[in-house]
Amino acid sequence: MPVDVSLPAITRPTAPPSPLLSFWRSFRENRGAVLGLAVVSIVILVAIFANFLAPHDPFEQYRGFTKLPPIWVDGGSWTYPLGTDALGRDMLSRLMYGSRISLFIGLSVMAVSMVVGVVLGLAAGWFGGVVDVIILRIMDLIMSIPSLVLAILIVAIIGPNLTNTIVAVTVVYLPRYVRLVRASALTELSKDYVTAAKVSGVGPWRLMFVTVLPNCLPPLIVQAALGVSDAILEAAALGFLGLGAQPPTPEWGSMLADSRDLITSHPWVMALPGIAILITVLAINLMGDGLRDALDPRLRKS
Amino acid sequence: MFRFLLRRLALTVPTFLALMFVTFMMIRMVPGDPIEVRRGERGISPERLAELRHEMGLDQPIWKQFVDYVWGLAHGDFGVSIITKNPVLQEFLTLFPATVELSVCALLFAVIIGIPAGVIAASRRGGVYDQSLMGLALTGYSMPIFWWGLILILLVSNTLGWTPVSGRVDLIKYYYPSVTGFMLIDSLLSGEKGAFADAVRHLILPTIVLGTVPLAVIARMTRSSMLEVLEEDYVRTARAKGLAPYRVIGIHALRNALIPVVTVIGLSVGSLLAGAVLTETIFSWPGVGKWLIESIGRRDYPALQGGILLISSIVIVVNLLVDLTYGLINPRIRHAR
Numbered sequence: 001m002p003v004d005v006s007l008p009a010i011t012r013p014t015a016p017p018s019p020l021l022s023f024w025r026s027f028r029e030n031r032g033a034v035l036g037l038a039v040v041s042i043v044i045l046v047a048i049f050a051n052f053l054a055p056h057d058p059f060e061q062y063r064g065f066t067k068l069p070p071i072w073v074d075g076g077s078w079t080y081p082l083g084t085d086a087l088g089r090d091m092l093s094r095l096m097y098g099s100r101i102s103l104f105i106g107l108s109v110m111a112v113s114m115v116v117g118v119v120l121g122l123a124a125g126w127f128g129g130v131v132d133v134i135i136l137r138i139m140d141l142i143m144s145i146p147s148l149v150l151a152i153l154i155v156a157i158i159g160p161n162l163t164n165t166i167v168a169v170t171v172v173y174l175p176r177y178v179r180l181v182r183a184s185a186l187t188e189l190s191k192d193y194v195t196a197a198k199v200s201g202v203g204p205w206r207l208m209f210v211t212v213l214p215n216c217l218p219p220l221i222v223q224a225a226l227g228v229s230d231a232i233l234e235a236a237a238l239g240f241l242g243l244g245a246q247p248p249t250p251e252w253g254s255m256l257a258d259s260r261d262l263i264t265s266h267p268w269v270m271a272l273p274g275i276a277i278l279i280t281v282l283a284i285n286l287m288g289d290g291l292r293d294a295l296d297p298r299l300r301k302s
Numbered sequence: 303m304f305r306f307l308l309r310r311l312a313l314t315v316p317t318f319l320a321l322m323f324v325t326f327m328m329i330r331m332v333p334g335d336p337i338e339v340r341r342g343e344r345g346i347s348p349e350r351l352a353e354l355r356h357e358m359g360l361d362q363p364i365w366k367q368f369v370d371y372v373w374g375l376a377h378g379d380f381g382v383s384i385i386t387k388n389p390v391l392q393e394f395l396t397l398f399p400a401t402v403e404l405s406v407c408a409l410l411f412a413v414i415i416g417i418p419a420g421v422i423a424a425s426r427r428g429g430v431y432d433q434s435l436m437g438l439a440l441t442g443y444s445m446p447i448f449w450w451g452l453i454l455i456l457l458v459s460n461t462l463g464w465t466p467v468s469g470r471v472d473l474i475k476y477y478y479p480s481v482t483g484f485m486l487i488d489s490l491l492s493g494e495k496g497a498f499a500d501a502v503r504h505l506i507l508p509t510i511v512l513g514t515v516p517l518a519v520i521a522r523m524t525r526s527s528m529l530e531v532l533e534e535d536y537v538r539t540a541r542a543k544g545l546a547p548y549r550v551i552g553i554h555a556l557r558n559a560l561i562p563v564v565t566v567i568g569l570s571v572g573s574l575l576a577g578a579v580l581t582e583t584i585f586s587w588p589g590v591g592k593w594l595i596e597s598i599g600r601r602d603y604p605a606l607q608g609g610i611l612l613i614s615s616i617v618i619v620v621n622l623l624v625d626l627t628y629g630l631i632n633p634r635i636r637h638a639r
Contacts, residue, residue, distance in 0.1 A: 137320065147573065148579050153328055153598075236448075270449075274449030278449070
């Protein structure tokens with residue numbers, strides 16, 4: 001039987017690109033976002049492999065080599081590429097280990113806020129009524145206290161250390177997640193597909209977490225990405241005020257605070273941790289902007 | 303509109319009550335009794351200790367302390383600082399003008415630069431100006447402001463010697479009575495030569511540091527809001543009838559684009575006060591932010607309690623006002639209600 005070879009090529013329905021692929025295509029268009037992703041990846045790699053990459057032990061005090069300048073300043077040496085601090089600890093190694101702490105704080109805050117935010121947000125949206133009012137009032141209350149003041153207060157109560165920093169920053173940023181999930185859950189719950197699912201006998205748990213939640217995810221992912229950078233900044237601010245991770249932990253904010261006295265004589269000791277914070281946070285924000293553009297179809301068109 | 307106002311007011315009442323309860327409870331949970339702290343290493347007799355506790359009402363049951371506290375608040379009594387023995391409200395009001403002055407200047411700085419930057423970026427969409435302005439804005443948004451403050455002190459104060467490192471005015475050179483509590487106004491009123499310039503010099507760096515994040519937020523918001531408005535039909539009409547581009551952008555588009563920006567500005571009061579804590583600490587600016595941090599260190603319960611309550615109340619009231627103004631400047635919303 002003769003076969004028309006020209007037809008199939010035209011009639012075969014082209015499969016739509018997978019969501020992941022189409023996401024990557026629009027993400028890739030934003031050069032800033034790709035740059036951000038690259039820098040974030042590098043920071044993550046440095047954090048993971050800090051014990052292989054760091055030239056020195058971050059806690060080791062080389063007493064004979066205190067306050068050495070970085071390599072590009074006269075008197076710098078390759079042994080300590082970014083110089084040493086007031087106690088003779090290698091700056092590069094401390095910054096590398098510091099990335100572990102900052103990323104750990106940022107990711108923990110994000111993960112906990114996501115879980116708690118989704119549960120509270122869905123509960124508020126689903127149950128409505130009293131539950132909704134109570135949850136919203138509590139979130140309003142948290143938001144009415146300036147973020148850093150609240151975080152400082154919480155740390156003052158439960159004590160300054162790494163875990164409590166995470167707790168404090170999570171509480172401070174929780175309202176954003178809750179309100180976001182609630183708002184998108186409310187929008188989704190009024191849609192036809194939810195009614196259809198209800199009619200076909202889908203139980204409430206399945207409806208909430210399997211039917212509705214995935215459709216609330218895009219804005220939540222963007223919020224999560226930006227939440228990581230906010231958490232890193234807030235934790236660094238706490239560290240700077242002496243209320244975060246305690247010395248000798250190489251936390252960027254507290255490293256900065258430790259070197260305040262050296263501001264005129266050895267400015268790099270103070271400058272470097274700040275640059276590390278700025279680069280990390282900026283890269284995450286660049287990536288977050290790209291995520292938003294790629295995930296929000298409304299913005300994608302315009 | 304009136305019903306909306308009432309509803310909105312009613313909603314803030316439980317928030318306010320909860321705020322009183324939470325600040326009260328949180329402060330009780332802070333480890334370290336203020337008496338223990340004051341006793342220090344010298345030690346005092348148990349009798350004197352009990353006496354001090356009784357004086358401050360710390361020997362009462364917790365619920366009694368709370369009722370007393372709310373009763374006091376209702377009469378404008380925010381407690382007495384344990385350290386200075388001054389009423390908390392009075393201390394707060396003495397320091398608050400400094401914070402307001404700094405915050406207002408920072409917000410002005412952010413608005414004056416942020417809105418034009420956003421407009422320029424939107425009108426040159428995708429161009430070099432857009433990309434560099436938005437790159438700068440994102441950098442500002444990502445800035446750890448405590449570091450930014452130290453870097454500016456290092457460059458501008460220490461290296462160039464243009465501005466003083468800390469404080470509000472040089473009190474050794476200039477002395478004048480505090481009339482309004484705002485240094486800029488007081489120094490002008492005093493008529494002393496150079497006093498105003500000195501106050502301005504003290505204010506510049508803190509203003510920049512505190513204004514950086516709001517500036518970035520406003521610039522980004524203005525840009526995206528402008529881009530949305532520029533797509534509207536009436537903008538196309540304005541262009542089609544041959545209006546000059548600056549009129550189209552500056553008048554027809556900007557007026558509508560500013561609505562969400564105004565909201566963002568209003569809602570940034572909370573974050574401004576949070577930023578003031580860091581900024582005031584870095585520049586030794588004698589405002590409420592620095593005072594709060596110091597109160598934590600001194601375990602000054604009443605000061606903390608009153609300070610946080612006052613600051614949060616201000617944030618709640620300002621947010622309420624922003625909500626109401628939003629209805630005023632955006633008739634579409636007013637009519638929808």
